[in-house]
Amino acid sequence: MDAPVTPATTPTPALGQVSFVGAGPGDASLLTVRATELLATADVVIVETPEQAQLVTNDAEIVDAGRAEDGTELSHAARAKLVVKHAKNGKHVVRLMVGDPFTYSTGPEEALACSKAGIRFEVIPGVSSVSAVPAYAGVPLTNRQHREFTVVSVGDSVIDWNEHAGDDTLVLLSAVGRIGEVAKGLIAAGRSEETQVAMTRVGTTTEQTTVVSTLKDIAADAKAAKMTSPAITVVGEVVAMREALSWFETKPLYGWRILVPRTKEQSAGLAQRLRGYGAVSEEVPTISVEPPRNPQQMDKAVRGLVEGRYEWIAFTSVNAVKAVREKFEEYGLDARAFSGLKIAAVGEKTAEAISQWGIRADLIPSGEQSARGLLEDWPPFDELLDPINRVFLPRADIATETLVAGLVELGWEVDDVTAYRTVRAAPPPAPTREAIKTGKFDAVMFTSSSTVRNLVGIAGKPHQSTIIACIGPATAKTAEEHGLRVDVLADKPSVEVLADALADFGARRRDALIEAGEPVTKPSQRTKRRKS
Known part of the structure; x- marks a missing residue:
């Protein structure tokens, strides 16, 4: 009797995993090392602001979780569904979240959705705007006299300001639109109308703006400064320290x-x-760098280099290094072709480009990093010390004749070769x-x-x-x-x-x-x- 035939089944794709990554309040340099590692290996990166897309350096798919196609803001549930959907396709999903994923964020709700769907997840803490924005504004949240601070998310909440009548520092979130009402509530609760207030918008970015005022005047001052969300507001005596501690907005080119x-x-x-x-x-x-019109000149020079025709090769730009390297790759050559050849670089940047090739420049100007400076240190040709008197000079089509003329005066013969052309972009x-x-x-x-x-x-x-x-x-x-x-x-x-x-x-x-x-x-x- 024949064995029963088992119907073919389609294998269920393996579930992916989700990394909830805190992207900080705005400054990309505040990303953690772990966040950077995960972004480099992600298959899908789900962002909630357009600026976060700039943090993606690989070819990962970028998905917007901030707004729907019609421009409306996505709900918490919609964002969670989006994360689960991509993870179910077996992808490694990095969910970038403003600030810290588990601090005033939708991270907990989205992580719960992953848990219910059986999807593995991890949480990479980020720098919260609660602490980062005041720090960038030069406003400490605590000092020796004030050891406590309270975070209040204003938004549409009904808040009893009598609970905040003391002199502890207050950090207010989503308070820009209701700051007048908030100030009146705090004054009515017993805070002095002269209590200092600092409101900072788009903190940690070079568009950061801070208004320092008092509870009495903050509504008018914020309106005059055209303050808008997102902003963090600090209320308390610690604001007075900003005058001495403001370090970010006082940088010499701040906002330029x-x-x-x-x-x-x-x-x-x-x-x-x-x-x-x-x-x-x-x-x-x-400037746009393009190959020379007559590539045969470079071909002949490179063959001469391999055959030992030159004593020196002089690089006068990073682009010249790149042009010779590309020609080497075309011929299947590597840095070993420079064996026995002396190498000169016009400056440190050019020497650095040469070093990335695995070789070291023998001559770099000790003074001015230019063709003139290179000539000042270039040794004259000596028949007893130099077996060959020829120099290979790969350079741009518009380069000056300073170096060529100077080398000839020193007794060298120069193969002045156009390695690349510079044209207007x-x-x-x-x-x-x-x-x-x-x-x-x-x-x-x-x-x-x-x-x-x-x-x-x-x-x-x-x-x-x-x-x-x-x-x-x-x-x-x-x-x-x-x-x-x-x-x-x-x-x-x-x-x-x-x-x-x-x-x-x-x-x-x-x-x-x-x-x-x-x-x-x-x-x-x-x-x-x-x-x-």
Whole structure:
């Protein structure tokens, strides 16, 4: 007798898992190390604000849990269903939540939904806005005289303010729309109308604004300052410490919008440095790097390098390193091809790009990091010490002849090879061009003469209120030739030094405004014509 046939069944897909991750109150640098690790490996990232999508650096699917397609805000239940739905597909879901997942958040409800569905989950605590925003505003919640604080979520709640009649610190959430009513309630409960109040909106971001007032005047002052949600309000004597402890809003470039005529890849370190000074950078590429029109010249030079034709190779830019490396990869070569060859780099950045290849530059200028500085340290050709008298110089099509002429004077023969071409980039979007012309940027950082020429060519001249910062004298001269007034000049040809110089300028400007009794404003807020 034949055995019964068992009908085929479709296997149930394995359930995924959910990581509830606290994204902090706004500043991306407040993410925990664990949060960063999980974001890098997530299949799906469910966000609740558009800004959180920028934290995703891999190719994970990004799902909006903030609002539905019709623009309405999703309910707690709808968000929970969204999380469970994606986890049931066997995906690793990272649910990003503002602040901390289990502090004034929907984290508990969504985690319960996962528990009921049999989905594994973990909770990665985040920095809560309750403590982070006052800290960024320079307002401690406790000190030696005041050891307690109470958090009150105002919203639509009915609150008996008599329970908060003492002098303990109060941290008010969702209170902007009812601050007048709240203040009256606290005064009626027995708090002095002169009790200090600090209201901080979009805290921990470079748009953070703080209004310091009293219970008597906070409603009018908040309205005059156009305060809106999200905001954290602190009530109590601790607010008086802000004058001495304000550290974030007093940064030298706080809130400045700075235009950097470079690509995001080129500006990663610079953007981080500017953030440290309180600024937000916006990159606008002005130059596009393209292969040379005649690639045979590079092909011949690389073959000559492998055959031992050169004593030196001189790199004058990071792009030159990249161009040679790409040509090596095309031929199946690696860093071993440099064996026996001396390597020169025009500066530390170029030397760093070479080191990422696994090799070390033999010569870097001890002084000025430029072609002139490189020549000052370059040894003359010596027939007894140098078996070969030829130098391979891969560079841009628009490079100057300074290095070639100097090396020839020192007795070297130079194969001056176009490794890449620099062409003007496409114009930036219309809003960016308009912002440049109308003074919406507080500063522009020019890192070469070509960035000056190309930015003016593709976007127009920066407004006269915009602070102009240049990396060196040659760049400054080009800026002046284009009718720009140079306010900041780096004393070394380094973008980091230029950022530091701009920060020093911002600090001096801030001090001058305070000393004159004027409000501290950004250059973009003072668009009157500057004297030339």
